Amino acid sequence: MTAITTNPPSRAGRAFRRLAHHPSLLIGSGIVLLMVLIAIFAPLIAPHDPYVQDISRRAVPPVWYEKGTWENILGTDQLGRDYLSRLIYGTRVSLLIGFSVVAISGLIGTTLGLLAGYFGGKVDTFVTFIVTVRLAMPVILVALAVVALFGGSMWVVITVLGLLKWDRFAVVVRSTTQQIRALDYIASARTAGASTAWILLREVLPNIAPQLIVIATIEVASAILMEAALSFLGLGVQPPLPSWGLMISEAKSYMFFSFWLIAIPGTALATLVFAINLAGDGLRDMITPERS
Amino acid sequence: MLIYILKRLGLALIVALTVSVIAFALLRASGDIATALAGEGATPESIAVIRQTYGLDRPVVVQYFAWLWDVARGDFGQSFFFRTDVAGLIFGKIGNTLILGGASLAIALALSIPLGVLAAIYSGSMIDRAVTMFSLLGQALPSFFLGLALIMIFAIRLRWFPASGTDGWRNFVLPAVTLGYYITPPFMRLVRAGMIDALNTDYVRTARAKGLPARRVVFKHALRNALVPVVGLVAVQLGLLMGGSVVVESIFALDGLGYLAYQSISYRDFPVLQAVVLLLSLAYVVLTLLSDIINAWLDPRLRAA
Numbered sequence: 059m060t061a062i063t064t065n066p067p068s069r070a071g072r073a074f075r076r077l078a079h080h081p082s083l084l085i086g087s088g089i090v091l092l093m094v095l096i097a098i099f100a101p102l103i104a105p106h107d108p109y110v111q112d113i114s115r116r117a118v119p120p121v122w123y124e125k126g127t128w129e130n131i132l133g134t135d136q137l138g139r140d141y142l143s144r145l146i147y148g149t150r151v152s153l154l155i156g157f158s159v160v161a162i163s164g165l166i167g168t169t170l171g172l173l174a175g176y177f178g179g180k181v182d183t184f185v186t187f188i189v190t191v192r193l194a195m196p197v198i199l200v201a202l203a204v205v206a207l208f209g210g211s212m213w214v215v216i217t218v219l220g221l222l223k224w225d226r227f228a229v230v231v232r233s234t235t236q237q238i239r240a241l242d243y244i245a246s247a248r249t250a251g252a253s254t255a256w257i258l259l260r261e262v263l264p265n266i267a268p269q270l271i272v273i274a275t276i277e278v279a280s281a282i283l284m285e286a287a288l289s290f291l292g293l294g295v296q297p298p299l300p301s302w303g304l305m306i307s308e309a310k311s312y313m314f315f316s317f318w319l320i321a322i323p324g325t326a327l328a329t330l331v332f333a334i335n336l337a338g339d340g341l342r343d344m345i346t347p348e349r350s
Numbered sequence: 351m352l353i354y355i356l357k358r359l360g361l362a363l364i365v366a367l368t369v370s371v372i373a374f375a376l377l378r379a380s381g382d383i384a385t386a387l388a389g390e391g392a393t394p395e396s397i398a399v400i401r402q403t404y405g406l407d408r409p410v411v412v413q414y415f416a417w418l419w420d421v422a423r424g425d426f427g428q429s430f431f432f433r434t435d436v437a438g439l440i441f442g443k444i445g446n447t448l449i450l451g452g453a454s455l456a457i458a459l460a461l462s463i464p465l466g467v468l469a470a471i472y473s474g475s476m477i478d479r480a481v482t483m484f485s486l487l488g489q490a491l492p493s494f495f496l497g498l499a500l501i502m503i504f505a506i507r508l509r510w511f512p513a514s515g516t517d518g519w520r521n522f523v524l525p526a527v528t529l530g531y532y533i534t535p536p537f538m539r540l541v542r543a544g545m546i547d548a549l550n551t552d553y554v555r556t557a558r559a560k561g562l563p564a565r566r567v568v569f570k571h572a573l574r575n576a577l578v579p580v581v582g583l584v585a586v587q588l589g590l591l592m593g594g595s596v597v598v599e600s601i602f603a604l605d606g607l608g609y610l611a612y613q614s615i616s617y618r619d620f621p622v623l624q625a626v627v628l629l630l631s632l633a634y635v636v637l638t639l640l641s642d643i644i645n646a647w648l649d650p651r652l653r654a655a
Contacts, residue, residue: 190361191368193638194631196593199611200376203623206615207380283492287597290494291612306495317502324495332490339486 083340089333097149105131106140108147108300113138117316132322135305136312141319144300145326151301152282152330155216159281160274162220167227168270172258174228175235185228192225198287205293215294219281230273234266268345275338279331286327302327354646362639369631370421373624374414380620386430421628431619440607440625446516447606450525450599451591455584457530458537463580466541467573473546481542485535493594497528497601514603525602529594533587540583544576551575578648582641592630 078084096103112134119126120133120141132141174185204218238244239262247257286303288294295301297308302323309319377383384401385392401407405416420427426436469481504524505513511523548554549572557567595608603609607626614622 187361187364187368190365191372194365194369194634195372196596196627196630196634198593198596199615199623199627199630202596202612202615203376203620203627206618279490286492287494290492291597291600293615303492303494306492306498310498313498313502314506320495320498320502324492324499327492327495328487328490331492332486335486335489339482 080340080344082336083344086333086335086337086340089329090337093149093330093333094153096146097153100146100150104140104143104146106143108139108143109298111137111139117312117319119316120318120322123318133316133318135319136308141322144305145302145323148300148302148305148323148326149330151212151295151299152285152327155212155219155285155295156278156282156334158216159219159223159285160277162216163222163224163277163281164227164270164274166221167224168231168263170224171228171231172235172262175232176239176254176258176262178236178239182232185232189225189228192222195222197222197284201284201288202291202293205288210288210293210296212295212299215285215288219284223277223281223284226273226277227270230269231266234269235262238262238265268341272338272342272345275334275341279334279338282327282334283331351646355643358639358642358646362635366632366635369635370418370628371414373628373631374417376627377620377624378410380618383620386618386620426625426628427621429614429619429622431614431617431622436621436625439610439622440629443605443607443610446604447592447595447599447608450522450529450595450604450606451588453522453526454529454533454591455588457526458534458587459580461530461534462537462541463573463577466538467545467568467576469538469542470545470549470576471568473542478542481538485538488531488535491531493528493532493597494601496531497524497598500524500528501601516603516605521602521604525598525604528601529591529598532594532598533591536587537580537583540580541576544579545572548572548576578645582645584641586634586638586641588633588637592633 115130115134116138117136118130118134118138121128121131123133126133130140130142132145135141135144170185170188174182201215201218201222205214208214244257244261247261252261285294285301286306289301289303290307292307295304297304305323306320306327309316309323313320380386384397384404384406388397388400405413408416417427424437426440428434429436429439432439465481465484469478472478501513501524504510511520513524515521549568551572554567554571557571558564592608595606596611597608598604599606599608600612607629611623611626613619614626
């Protein structure tokens with residue numbers, strides 16, 4: 059940033075100016091925001107009911123094909139359900155799972171990382187140990203096994219992934235807290251008689267927030283991909299719920315004649331994950347300008 | 351150095367034991383093993399016999415140590431579904447997964463090193479941006495979607511490679527490309543970041559000031575140092591690669607460890623799943639141990655940790 063101003067600009071103004079310098083953040087968060095709006099207003103936007111089957115209109119191609127119609131813009135699936143409506147409702151599944159998983163994993167990982175980084179010593183050794191054990195376990199396999207044991211449903215998927223994917227939070231929060239612990243304002247808070255909980259929640263946590271947000275974006279994207287993979291393998295979200303991974307899985311046997319049944323949810327999935335990662339990348343550049 | 355190795359070895363051992371407890375618990379949590387072994391329509395008497403022969407009537411802790419002793423000798427028990435011993439089953443499939451993993455890693459390195467170097471040399475330019483976009487896209491493309499798209503183009507339309515099976519090297523091309531592309535982005539980022547750091551160091555500046563040709567500075571001086579962390583990432587990524595092989599092998603019906611794991615979950619064949627989880631975890635523990643020791647050997651500062 060080279061802008062020279064005599065008066066320090068307002069917080070919002072600064073944030074906006076920084077945003078303008080990071081087009082990837084702007085584009086990424088723009089697409090994500092759009093997807094979030096689509097998810098929230100799905101019932102208003104979707105042209106049809108995503109669950110209603112019409113046997114007489116099965117696997118109708120999208121409108122840009124010769125046999126396509128404006129009635130079903132993205133065509134219909136093998137059971138005659140409107141594909142656009144299922145795609146729109148699928149946004150809900152992906153985003154809900156992505157954000158819920160990160161709410162759980164972020165809470166676990168941040169708590170562990172804060173404790174390990176702040177207290178050090180035996181606490182740190184113990185946390186490092188559980189992180190190492192967790193990293194040694196193949197996430198996909200353990201998740202598949204647990205879903206196979208408890209049965210597939212959205213909440214099982216959210217719980218399993220939330221309980222498995224906290225490692226990155228723990229590692230980053232731990233090392234950032236270690237750096238912050240040594241700073242003067244923590245020492246002065248301690249001498250002022252602040253409780254440990256107060257120091258952790260009011261002094262340390264706000265100062266590691268930028269790093270946390272970056273990790274959270276990466277993890278939302280990763281959780282969305284993971285859910286799609288689980289659902290694709292048949293051990294995630296169960297039909298008739300419209301999960302993009304499940305839609306691809308259901309279309310597998312029809313891919314020879316109707317590849318668009320796979321290409322449409324696949325593209326949606328890639329676009330959402332791409333946008334989230336793009337926003338995360340932009341955020342990282344904004345927080346740590348020297349790395350960009 | 352010896353103390354560091356011993357400490358690190360001790361940690362690896364404890365981690366491995368903890369993982370083994372989890373893997374053991376996984377099989378116990380899956381239900382009654384005697385009933386599963388007896389198969390459908392077994393009488394209560396035959397289940398009781400099996401319970402006794404396999405020692406399933408003993409306390410859980412005793413069972414765990416008995417199981418651990420068996421595992422240490424390479425005996426992973428019997429598969430519920432395939433009705434053969436698990437060790438033999440795994441031994442027959444592990445080769446295909448290793449070939450797939452090796453080929454994917456080769457593809458990932460062949461893509462990420464030149465692209466990462468290019469992005470670092472022209473850091474901030476259009477080339478750098480294109481490479482960053484490519485890597486973001488790689489992270490965003492689900493491997494099963496890429497796999498199916500490759501099948502559609504190269505197996506169904508062009509008929510260059512088979513869509514599924516494990517008959518020859520041609521069967522490995524599409525899965526290796528899918529898996530390799532999937533693990534390329536983290537390598538590319540690391541090479542790029544390492545190269546940018548290396549190009550800004552004093553020794554590179556000195557080499558430039560001496561008037562050495564740019565190509566020599568980049569490849570001989572900078573790249574060698576930028577590749578050190580890549581070695582560590584290879585170890586970590588090999589673990590991820592094995593996890594990724596579950597999805598990719600299932601799509602291409604490639605007869606390896608990942609496909610076996612997927613089948614074992616579908617058939618609720620938990621002894622096989624348990625063995626695969628345990629093996630993958632152990633592989634990860636051993637690889638990170640090796641990479642830590644190599645790194646400590648390369649950089650003495652790390653030994654203090």
